[in-house]
Amino acid sequence: TKRLHARRDGSQQLARSTHLPSMGSAQAERRSRLNNSALTAFGSAVLTLILAPEAFVARSLPRPFLRSHTVRTLAVASAPAPAFGAGLLEELVRLSGTLSSDELAKKVDAVFGQLTPEDLNTLQVRLTAAVDDTKPQLQALTGCIQACMEKRMEQAARDIDSLLMSSGDIDANIRDCLERQDSPLPMLAVLQMNIGKAKRDGLLKQEQALTFIFSKMNAELEEKVPLANRVLTRLLSIEGRSARRDLLRGHFSQGETGKMAQPDSLAGAIVQLVADVERQYSSTGGGLGGETREGTLELIRGVALDAGVVIGEVYGDEEQSSFTEQLQPLFEALSKG
Numbered sequence: 001t002k003r004l005h006a007r008r009d010g011s012q013q014l015a016r017s018t019h020l021p022s023m024g025s026a027q028a029e030r031r032s033r034l035n036n037s038a039l040t041a042f043g044s045a046v047l048t049l050i051l052a053p054e055a056f057v058a059r060s061l062p063r064p065f066l067r068s069h070t071v072r073t074l075a076v077a078s079a080p081a082p083a084f085g086a087g088l089l090e091e092l093v094r095l096s097g098t099l100s101s102d103e104l105a106k107k108v109d110a111v112f113g114q115l116t117p118e119d120l121n122t123l124q125v126r127l128t129a130a131v132d133d134t135k136p137q138l139q140a141l142t143g144c145i146q147a148c149m150e151k152r153m154e155q156a157a158r159d160i161d162s163l164l165m166s167s168g169d170i171d172a173n174i175r176d177c178l179e180r181q182d183s184p185l186p187m188l189a190v191l192q193m194n195i196g197k198a199k200r201d202g203l204l205k206q207e208q209a210l211t212f213i214f215s216k217m218n219a220e221l222e223e224k225v226p227l228a229n230r231v232l233t234r235l236l237s238i239e240g241r242s243a244r245r246d247l248l249r250g251h252f253s254q255g256e257t258g259k260m261a262q263p264d265s266l267a268g269a270i271v272q273l274v275a276d277v278e279r280q281y282s283s284t285g286g287g288l289g290g291e292t293r294e295g296t297l298e299l300i301r302g303v304a305l306d307a308g309v310v311i312g313e314v315y316g317d318e319e320q321s322s323f324t325e326q327l328q329p330l331f332e333a334l335s336k337g
Contacts (some may be wrong), residue, residue, distance in 0.1 A: 016330040096137040096144075108144040112152070113182030116146070120185075122280065140168035160190060162215060174216045184221055188214065228265040232273065235303045244303065248310040254288060263311050263319055267326035270304050274330045297334055 088111060096104055123145070127138040159177050166173045181187050191214040198207035222230060231251060238244045254260045261269075274297070281293040306328055314321035 021082065045116045056141070086116055089122060092141055093123075093134070093137060094139040097134075099138065105147065109148050109151075112145070112148045115185075117185070118276070118280070120145070132318045149186055149189070151289055152181070152183065153190050156181070156187040159187070160194075160210070160213065164209060166221050171216060174213060175220055178220055184217065188217065191217070196282060198253040225266070226269070227259075228261040231261045231266060232303070234267045236299065237305070241302070241306055244306045248307055249314070252310060252314045263307075263315065263323045264326065266307060267323050270300060270307075270327060271329050273300060274333050278333060297330070300330060301334060 092108065092111070095107060100141060123138065123142060127135070127142055130138050137295070163170075163173055163177055178184060178187070186258065191210055195207055195210045195214060198204075198210060225233075234247065235244050238247065277293070277296050277300070281296075308320055308324055308327075311323050
């Protein structure tokens with residue numbers, strides 16, 4: 001069991017069994033409440049950060065952005081969501097044209113936890129491209145979301161500070177901290193910001209401690225994402241065909257149903273991703289980072305092709321044909337050009 005203890009003088013002392021590095025009293029002082037002064041500046045950046053999908057399904061440490069931010073984010077967002085999440089962004093955009101500033105702020109605050117990284121991306125893209133009378137509405141909504149983000153980041157900074165000084169089972173403490181958040185985005189944003197600052201300042205112990213918390217939170221969040229979506233997200237992050245197929249062979253050879261996404265569920269995740277990509281590009285006209293619709297669909301096609309090949313190897317021609325037939329929406333989208 002990993003345990004984190006706090007001495008009475010406020011500096012931290014760790015049980016020998018823990019992997020979470022200790023922070024000396026001088027470092028704890030320099031931590032200075034996790035740099036709250038930087039929160040406001042970072043709040044607006046979060047709207048384009050998305051935290052990559054690694055914010056929700058990263059296996060361990062933050063990694064560089066990969067080839068297609070939009071498609072990987074949508075792969076995570078494609079996971080089944082509560083019914084109330086459908087069309088939430090569109091509803092908020094509509095309300096931003098009818099509600100007063102205070103009413104809109106209250107509404108956004110109430111539903112903030114239901115907003116996804118995809119919603120934030122879409123809003124930012126639409127705001128950047130807006131040239132008509134909808135721009136004031138989008139600006140008002142963006143301002144409300146940013147205010148909600150900043151408020152929660154301030155609380156997240158305090159929660160992380162408490163985590164670093166907590167005693168008991170650190171894994172349980174991290175889970176409890178995460179469960180108290182209505183959205184993981186502010187917490188993960190604060191962690192990423194401070195990991196980066198600690199790295200720039202050469203504060204190795206602080207960087208390691210914050211990275212440990214970040215990794216544990218990502219692991220907890222990953223467990224809530226359907227297995228097929230997790231597998232698809234990993235495949236989308238791998239550039240080489242050979243590496244993707246090796247991952248698939250290893251995955252499908254596990255044998256235990258609970259640990260392995262079935263071909264049908266993987267096909268379903270791909271089809272849902274295609275639908276989300278089409279919706280994303282039809283509503284915004286493009287993706288962040290200059291990704292094109294065609295390029296995004298080609299990336300998905302490559303992953304689907306590799307999956308089909310490996311499914312044929314492992315399960316035979318009949319299962320491969322069934323998998324391919326379910327991908328008809330992908331082929332139809334590709335044929336539109």
